Amino acid sequence: MSTETTEYTAPDSGSKVAAASAEFETEHLEVSMGPSHPSTHGVLRLNLDLDGEIVKKCDPVIGYLHRGDEKIAENMTYNQFVPYTDRLDYLAPLANNAAYAMAVEKLANLEVPARCQGIRVVTSELARISSHLLGLGAYTMDVGALTVFMITFTEREKLYRLFEELTGARFTTSYSRIGGVTRDMPDGWMDRVLKFCDEFLPLLDDVESLLTRNRIWFDRTADVGSISKEDALSYGLTGPNLRGSGVDLDLRRDAPYSGYENYDFEVPLGENGDCYDRYTVRMEEMRQSVRIVRQAIAKMPGGPFYAEDAKKIFAPRKDKVLTSMEELIQNFMITTEGPDMPAGEVYFEAENPKGALGFFIVSKGGGVPYRMKIRGPSFNNLSVLEKVCVDGMISDVSAILGSLDFVMGECDR
Amino acid sequence: MIAQDLKSALQETCVDLEERDSLDWPAFNCPIDSLAAMLKALHDDHGFDALMDATAIDNGLETSPRFTVVYHLFSSKSHTYVRVAADCQDDESPVAPSVTELFKSANWMERETFDMMGIRFEGHPDLRRILMWDEYPHHPLRKDFPLAGFENEISDPEIAANTGVKVKPAPMAGGPFVAQHSSFETKREPNAKDESWNEGNEKPES
Numbered sequence: 001m002s003t004e005t006t007e008y009t010a011p012d013s014g015s016k017v018a019a020a021s022a023e024f025e026t027e028h029l030e031v032s033m034g035p036s037h038p039s040t041h042g043v044l045r046l047n048l049d050l051d052g053e054i055v056k057k058c059d060p061v062i063g064y065l066h067r068g069d070e071k072i073a074e075n076m077t078y079n080q081f082v083p084y085t086d087r088l089d090y091l092a093p094l095a096n097n098a099a100y101a102m103a104v105e106k107l108a109n110l111e112v113p114a115r116c117q118g119i120r121v122v123t124s125e126l127a128r129i130s131s132h133l134l135g136l137g138a139y140t141m142d143v144g145a146l147t148v149f150m151i152t153f154t155e156r157e158k159l160y161r162l163f164e165e166l167t168g169a170r171f172t173t174s175y176s177r178i179g180g181v182t183r184d185m186p187d188g189w190m191d192r193v194l195k196f197c198d199e200f201l202p203l204l205d206d207v208e209s210l211l212t213r214n215r216i217w218f219d220r221t222a223d224v225g226s227i228s229k230e231d232a233l234s235y236g237l238t239g240p241n242l243r244g245s246g247v248d249l250d251l252r253r254d255a256p257y258s259g260y261e262n263y264d265f266e267v268p269l270g271e272n273g274d275c276y277d278r279y280t281v282r283m284e285e286m287r288q289s290v291r292i293v294r295q296a297i298a299k300m301p302g303g304p305f306y307a308e309d310a311k312k313i314f315a316p317r318k319d320k321v322l323t324s325m326e327e328l329i330q331n332f333m334i335t336t337e338g339p340d341m342p343a344g345e346v347y348f349e350a351e352n353p354k355g356a357l358g359f360f361i362v363s364k365g366g367g368v369p370y371r372m373k374i375r376g377p378s379f380n381n382l383s384v385l386e387k388v389c390v391d392g393m394i395s396d397v398s399a400i401l402g403s404l405d406f407v408m409g410e411c412d413r
Numbered sequence: 414m415i416a417q418d419l420k421s422a423l424q425e426t427c428v429d430l431e432e433r434d435s436l437d438w439p440a441f442n443c444p445i446d447s448l449a450a451m452l453k454a455l456h457d458d459h460g461f462d463a464l465m466d467a468t469a470i471d472n473g474l475e476t477s478p479r480f481t482v483v484y485h486l487f488s489s490k491s492h493t494y495v496r497v498a499a500d501c502q503d504d505e506s507p508v509a510p511s512v513t514e515l516f517k518s519a520n521w522m523e524r525e526t527f528d529m530m531g532i533r534f535e536g537h538p539d540l541r542r543i544l545m546w547d548e549y550p551h552h553p554l555r556k557d558f559p560l561a562g563f564e565n566e567i568s569d570p571e572i573a574a575n576t577g578v579k580v581k582p583a584p585m586a587g588g589p590f591v592a593q594h595s596s597f598e599t600k601r602e603p604n605a606k607d608e609s610w611n612e613g614n615e616k617p618e619s
Contacts, residue, residue, distance in 0.1 A: 063544035070529070071553055075560050107436060233463045233489060236518030247489060254492040344436040347485050347494060349465065358466055360485065373468040373483075383521040412544060 026052030031394075035064050039142040039398035042408035044382070050394060058389035058397075060382055065412040073372040077338025078104050078178055079315065081372075086172040088376060088410040091134050092127035092353045094163065096410075097176035099350035102257055103359035104178045107346045108339070110310055114301040116180050117259040121296045122193065123166070123175060124258075124352075125289040129200070130159045131353035132240075132282045132289075132405075139279070139402030140211065143220045148207055155203060158196055165189060178339060179314035180306020190297045197290045204286060212280070221275035225388045225400035228273060235387070236380035239355030241404055244281045245273030251351035263295045275403035282405070312340035338367015354378050354407060376410030415439060419459065419495065426454040433498055438485075440496035445482075448499040449510040452484060456515055461486035461495055464516035467523060469501075469509075469530045471556045479504040480532055484512075501532060511537040529554035 034045035043064035049057035069088070073081050085100040086093035098120040105112060137152035160170045165186055167173040175182050211217045227237070232245035242249060250267040252260040268284035270277025306314050315334045316327040343365040349358040355377025362371040381404050389397055416432065416439035424430050427447040433440035443451050455461040466485040473479070478500035486495050501507035511534035512519045523534040524543040531552035534540060542549060551558055562580040573579045 063542075063546070066544040068553060071558075071560060109436070231517070234517040236463055236465060236516070236522075238465075249489050249492075251492075342436075344434060345440070345496070346436045347438065347466065347496060356465065358485070360466060360468060360483070362470055371470050373466060375466045375485075379521065379525075380518050383518060387517075 026054075033397065035061075039401050041138055041401065041406065044401075044406070044408055044411075046385070046389075046397065048389075048394065048397070053393050053395070055389050055392055055394055055397065058386050060385050062379075062382065062408070063412055065408045067413065069413040070372055070374060073369055073374075075368070077334075077367040078341065078369065079334065079339060079367075082177060083172065083174045086174055088374065088413065089131070089352060089354055089357065089378070089407050090171060090409045091407055092124075092131040093171060093173045094123040094127040094167075094175055095131075095350070095352045096357060097174060098124050098258065099348070099352060099357045100359060101176040101178050102350060103346065103348035103361060104339075104341070106348050107344065107361050107363055108178070108310070108313055108341055110179055110307055110313060112180060112307050113304050114259065115184075115303045116305050116307070118296050118300045119181050119185060119305060120176055120258050121260065121263070122190075122293055122300075123163075124350075125293045125296070126159055126162065126193070128289045128353040129286050130156050130163075132286050133159075135353075135402075135405035136207070136279070136282060139399075139405065140217075142398040142402040143217065145211065145214075145217060148210055151203060151207055155200055158199075162189070162193060162196060165192075177306070177314065179310040180304075184305045190300065193293060194297060197293055201287065201290060204283065208283060212283075218276065220396075220399055221279060221403065223272070224275045224392065224396045225403060226272055226274045227384060227388055231384065231387065232273060235384040237355065237384060238377045238380065239351065239353070240281045240285060241278055241355065241381050241384075243267065244270035244278035244403075246271055246277075251349060251356055255349075257348075257350060260292075262299065263292045265292050275399050278403040278405075314339075334367075341365060341367065341369075349375070352377065354405060354410065355381060357410065374410070374413050376413055378406035378408070378411040379413075381406050382411055415493070422459070423451065423454060427451050433496065435496060438494040438496055440498065442498050442500075445499040445501060445509060448482070448497070449512055449515075451497060452486070452512050453515055455486055455495060455497070459495075460488045460490045462489055463487045464512070464518050464522070465494070467512075467519055467526060469526045469532055470498075471530060471554065473556050477504055478502065480507040480530060482509045482526065482532065507532045508535055509533070510535055513537055528552070531555065 029050040031048045031050055032045060033048055034040035035043040040046065045061040045064070047059040047061060048055055069084055072084060082097060082100065085096040088096045133152040133156045137149040140148040163173060164170045166189060167175045167182065227245045229245050229247055232242050232247055246269050248267065248269055253267055265288045268281045268288070270281050311330055312333070316330050320327040321331045341363050343363050345362050347358060347360045349356040357377055358375030360373040360375070361369050364370045388400055419439055420430060420432060420441065423441065427443050427450065429444050431442045433442045463486065464484060465487045468483055470481045470483060471479060472481060480501040481498050482501065484497045486497065499509065501509055509532050511523055513523065521543060523537055524541060526532050527534060527540055528542040528544050529552060541547065551563065564579040569580070
């Protein structure tokens with residue numbers, strides 16, 4: 001019994017069949033895929049021009065989730081904008097909060113204490129695991145492997161319990177604040193994180209045993225949606241999608257922030273830039289994230305979790321506001337006028353689960369940004385669709401969408 | 414130091430190059446005419462191979478030049494950024510050169526800048542709105558655009574009563590789950606939601 005399935009792998013075989021035989025009369029068809037479609041994960045619409053089953057043109061239509069975050073940011077203080085960052089990449093709010101806080105801290109030239117940096121690393125990496133778990137589950141489900149979805153969502157639920165214990169919220173955490181974090185970790189929380197890590201790695205091996213050498217999975221993803229190195233850079237891809245194409249670039253290692261230079265981790269790379277490589281890169285990234293979390297917890301320094309000397313930026317603790325005059329004034333000034341920021345321009349990018357989340361802040365001094373541009377990695381990751389879907393089969397579109405792992409919240413902002 | 418080296422190297426391409434105030438990366442102001450050549454020189458000769466961000470700043474209604482386009486380039490070799498800014502000449506209908514041929518990521522970013530700021534990019538292959546719907550008349554990130562939207566005659570009475578601002582809600586075309594009016598979609602999908610009932614008004618008995 002031979003299992004010759006190569007003949008049916010897309011995209012080449014499809015176009016060959018269509019080109020070779022005139023007897024297969026195909027129909028030209030325009031299909032509007034989305035915005036409410038299970039594999040467009042949110043509100044993305046693709047206007048597809050089909051020739052039979054082959055995609056001839058793909059025009060992504062975005063903006064359905066546009067809330068005007070940049071306009072909103074110009075109309076409120078830096079501190080007030082923190083909850084809006086939860087809603088950018090709403091699958092990894094902890095990482096967004098930290099990225100935004102670090103961007104504003106860069107503007108204020110503010111150093112946060114080592115413990116705060118450590119907490120941000122742990123939470124960002126846990127957010128990465130949670131985001132990749134959802135991305136992987138949805139990706140495999142779109143391609144037809146439902147079991148993986150059950151496993152990854154069970155693990156994700158455990159993570160959300162940890163987040164809830166730490167921040168009080170499961171999704172919209174608003175945990176990192178400018179100049180620190182909201183509250184310190186509860187007692188025993190780090191042990192529970194380590195316990196999660198210990199239980200999580202064997203499950204990841206289980207998932208891998210279901211997928212990595214699975215013939216069906218391989219046929220659906222290998223050589224599908226290949227993105228070359230040059231295209232990946234030119235389209236501004238970042239994160240796992242860029243590394244899946246073999247570009248060795250990870251801001252955590254190359255432009256370290258928040259103390260990432262103190263941790264050992266490897267940056268996994270793909271070779272062909274196809275859907276399969278993007279999957280393997282994400283699997284390995286989750287293992288490396290576990291590695292970083294373990295190191296960060298082992299090295300977690302003591303001390304304050306917020307910058308104590310940043311009296312004009314970080315709101316004082318509530319119990320002190322109600323008992324001390326100085327803190328009361330400080331709290332009043334930060335609430336009414338916003339944090340005291342110097343004038344100038346900064347651009348900061350953090351390596352978020354979906355890619356590089358960037359904030360370009362133009363400040364003219366005072367507590368409100370004059371202009372804030374948010375660079376959502378999913379925006380660029382989706383712009384490559386017009387190239388990568390073309391000449392593939394329509395059934396590959398859902399595999400490609402799943403492998404790009406986008407989230408419309410930060411694409412549309 | 415790096416900024417100085419880069420500046421002297423770039424002045425071969427553009428003589429009128431000036432350093433721009435920046436709190437982090439090297440930043441330059443260059444005349445809008447030599448912007449494309451400048452970005453090309455950064456891309457070809459200095460290894461800035463990725464355009465991470467392209468946007469614009471509205472400097473305010475009274476200021477001239479009013480609009481400044483800003484580009485952030487990243488080098489995947491040296492892992493540094495550079496910021497290039499250029500003032501658009503015409504305050505009424507600002508125009509900037511398109512760099513889509515150099516960076517493919519510029520395509521969507523310039524569409525977004527056009528959508529939000531109303532800057533036209535000359536040479537862009539497909540300059541359409543991207544986040545707002547095609548018929549939308551304003552450019553919302555301009556400083557003269559109020560947060561709640563412009564007041565108008567045909568405002569929504571419910572929104573006006575609740576907020577005190579006479580604005581129109583976003584039309585249903587362009588909202589989620591409703592298709593645009595084009596021939597092949599209207600036959601299959603509903604093109605307007607039934608909005609005759611909501612929290613305020615009860616659903617009529619049918």
